[in-house]
Every structure is written in structure tokens, then in C-alpha cells.
Amino acid sequence: MKVSIIGTRGYPYVYGGFETFVKELSERLVKQNVEVHIYCQRDLFKEKPEQVNGIHLHYIPTVQTKSLNQLIHSFLSIVHASCSTGDVILVVNLAAGPMGWIPKITGKKTIMNVDGLEWLRPKWKGLGAWYFKFAARLATKLYDVIVTDANAMREVYLNEFSTDSTVIAYGAPEFKKADQSLLSLFNLYPNDYYLIVGRLIPDNNADLIVKAFARANSAKKLVIVGDVPYRDKYAEDLKKYETDNIRFVGYVKDSNELMALYQNCFVYVHGHKYGGTNPAMLKAMSNNCAILALDTVFNREMLNNGEFGVFFEESEQSVINAMALIESEPIRVQSLQNKVAEGLTDKYNWDAVTQLYRQLMEDLSNNKEKSNSL
Numbered sequence: 001m002k003v004s005i006i007g008t009r010g011y012p013y014v015y016g017g018f019e020t021f022v023k024e025l026s027e028r029l030v031k032q033n034v035e036v037h038i039y040c041q042r043d044l045f046k047e048k049p050e051q052v053n054g055i056h057l058h059y060i061p062t063v064q065t066k067s068l069n070q071l072i073h074s075f076l077s078i079v080h081a082s083c084s085t086g087d088v089i090l091v092v093n094l095a096a097g098p099m100g101w102i103p104k105i106t107g108k109k110t111i112m113n114v115d116g117l118e119w120l121r122p123k124w125k126g127l128g129a130w131y132f133k134f135a136a137r138l139a140t141k142l143y144d145v146i147v148t149d150a151n152a153m154r155e156v157y158l159n160e161f162s163t164d165s166t167v168i169a170y171g172a173p174e175f176k177k178a179d180q181s182l183l184s185l186f187n188l189y190p191n192d193y194y195l196i197v198g199r200l201i202p203d204n205n206a207d208l209i210v211k212a213f214a215r216a217n218s219a220k221k222l223v224i225v226g227d228v229p230y231r232d233k234y235a236e237d238l239k240k241y242e243t244d245n246i247r248f249v250g251y252v253k254d255s256n257e258l259m260a261l262y263q264n265c266f267v268y269v270h271g272h273k274y275g276g277t278n279p280a281m282l283k284a285m286s287n288n289c290a291i292l293a294l295d296t297v298f299n300r301e302m303l304n305n306g307e308f309g310v311f312f313e314e315s316e317q318s319v320i321n322a323m324a325l326i327e328s329e330p331i332r333v334q335s336l337q338n339k340v341a342e343g344l345t346d347k348y349n350w351d352a353v354t355q356l357y358r359q360l361m362e363d364l365s366n367n368k369e370k371s372n373s374l
Contacts, residue, residue: 010040100142
């Protein structure tokens with residue numbers, strides 16, 4: 001079986017959740033004798049080997065602008081994959097929703113992982129929001145299988161588009177004990193800080209949490225890991241809140257350093273609003289963090305309605321109250337740290353996730369072979 005994967009920056013480039021997903025999935029598929037082809041954004045790779053770790057790589061051009069980047073890259077990649085000898089095309093970017101007709105011309109079977117609620121994200125206003133809602137609607141009609149990453153996201157697609165989907169979450173990383181001494185690189189101590197990990201965009205509510213912390217009477221620090229790879233007023237304004245107790249450390253590319261920050265934080269704070277299963281939350285859970293999370297249906301699903309975390313509403317006062325409450329209950333914090341990893345059932349296991357995708361792909365490929373033999 002030959003599978004083409006389209007919609008990320010490429011492999012082994014790991015920038016965000018989808019790139020991590022493609023890496024974990026494709027490496028496991030190759031070990032199971034599946035021929036995997038990944039489409040990469042040419043400009044991001046100085047070296048362009050044809051294969052890495054047994055994965056076939058295709059470098060497709062695009063333009064590096066926020067609004068057109070994925071559209072152009074996805075279109076060119078889908079055209080190329082549709083004319084290839086592959087069996088199944090897996091698309092992991094909703095921007096390609098209206099392009100699902102292209103593989104049909106050559107009889108390719110298709111899967112679309114629709115990710116989150118792109119049309120509600122603040123960065124896509126006006127025409128952008130309209131396009132992503134339009135793309136989601138067309139994806140449900142043009143792709144053979146729609147995959148959502150959470151039961152709550154499946155409900156969204158049922159209610160919005162009257163379309164059912166296959167629920168396959170993302171996997172959590174394996175726990176590996178980090179070197180606590182790495183905290184000295186950030187001038188931090190264990191249990192001395194709250195931690196935020198994510199891009200500095202409105203969707204993730206870093207501004208809400210930072211402003212609330214600045215008003216809170218907390219003896220802890222707040223450490224924000226992440227940034228945006230472009231000039232942005234929202235991120236620049238947010239960084240003006242930096243003090244000795246509010247630290248913006250930017251991207252932490254060394255995985256050992258990042259795991260040390262997770263494993264030794266007092267509480268991980270998760271403000272993500274529009275996604276389904278969130279990779280940063282999975283990392284927090286796998287690293288035994290006590291978690292404060294925005295109260296959304298997606299976060300409730302991951303934390304089992306509060307069994308594995310504490311929720312706050314989308315207001316500064318609610319964040320302040322939640323921090324005050326959890327700081328007054330150190331035994332509860334310890335209890336959350338001890339049991340949070342229990343929430344990482346097979347649903348969030350990469351091997352189990354891979355098997356679900358492989359079964360989908362095999363079913364589609366077999367259907368293709370049957371139709372070709374008629």
C-alpha cells in the first residue's frame with residue numbers, strides 16, 4: 001500500500017501538532033511496510049534528500065504568506081499525488097477542503113483530518129473565516145473519509161454539516177525523566193512557576209492568562225514557552241507584560257529542556273479554545289503536570305470532566321480565582337500530578353492511533369481494488 005500525506009510543512013521538520021502527528025504516524029507505517037510519501041514546503045529545507053528513515057519526500061514550492069501558503073502548497077501537492085501511483089491520500093489541512101475533487105479524477109481514495117474549528121479562529125476574519133467554513137463543508141462532500149480528533153469535534157461536524165466522521169485522537173509522547181538541573185538555564189526552581197506552552201496567538205488565550213497573573217497575588221512565576229515566526233502586534237503587545245515574575249522564553253527547541261519545564265512546573269495552564277485533542281495538553285498529561293484549563297468541551301473530554309484537571313472560565317477574574325484556589329490546596333496539586341497520566345488511555349497511544357489510520361487506509365485501498373476489478 002502506498003500513502004501520500006499532504007498539508008504540513010514537511011518531514012522531519014517538526015514545528016507544530018500536525019508535523020508531530022505526521023512524524024509519529026509515518027515512521028510507524030514505514031515499519032509496517034507501508035510506502036509513505038510526504039509533501040514538504042520546498043523553501044523550508046536547505047537539504048532535500050529523496051528519502052529519510054524510509055519515507056519518500058517531495059519538495060513542492062509555495063509562497064510564504066499567511067493567507068496563500070497552505071492553499072498553493074496543498075493544491076500543487078494534491079495534483080502531484082493524484083497523478084502518482086499511490087493508493088490513498090491523507091490530507092491534514094482544512095484549506096484543501098475544496099480540492100477533494102482532484103483525486104477523484106484519477107480514482108485516488110482520500111482521507112481528510114479536519115483538525116479544529118478554523119473558521120472561528122480570530123486570525124481568520126472576514127473572507128478567511130468564510131473560506132474555512134466553506135472548505136469544511138466541501139470537505140465533508142468531496143473526501144471519502146473525514147477524521148475528527150475528538151468526540152466533541154465529531155459532534156460539531158454532525159451539527160454543522162450533518163456529516164459523521166471517524167474519531168481518531170493524537171498520541172501522547174512517552175514519559176522520559178528529564179534532568180532537573182536544566183531548569184538553571186531558565187533561572188527556575190521546581191514547583192516555582194506556572195507554565196504556558198503554545199503559539200502567541202489569540203486562539204490560545206495567553207493574553208487572558210498573562211493579564212490575570214499580573215493582577216493575581218501569587219508568589220509563583222509565570223513562564224511562557226512559544227512565540228510566532230513572524231512580526232505580530234498581538235505577540236509584541238503581550239511581551240510588554242514581561243517582568244521578573246512573567247517570563248517569555250520563546251521557542252524551546254531542545255526536547256530535554258522542554259520536558260524539564262513541563263515536569264517541574266507547579267501547574268500547567270492551558271488556554272487553547274478551538275482545537276480538539278491538543279498536543280501541548282497531551283505533553284502536559286504525559287509529564288505528570290497538574291493542569292488548569294479553559295472550560296471547553298474539548299478540554300473537558302481530554303481531562304474527563306475534571307478528573308484530571310481544574311477548569312476556568314474565559315475571564316481574568318476566573319483565572320485569578322482558579323490560581324488562588326489551587327495554590328491553597330497543595331495536596332490537590334500533588335494528587336493531580338500523581339494521577340493525570342491515567343487519562344492517557346489507548347485513545348492517546350501512538351501505536352493504537354497508527355493502527356486505526358492503517359485500517360482506514362487498507363479499507364479504502366481494498367475498496368479501490370474491488371471497484372477497479374468490476
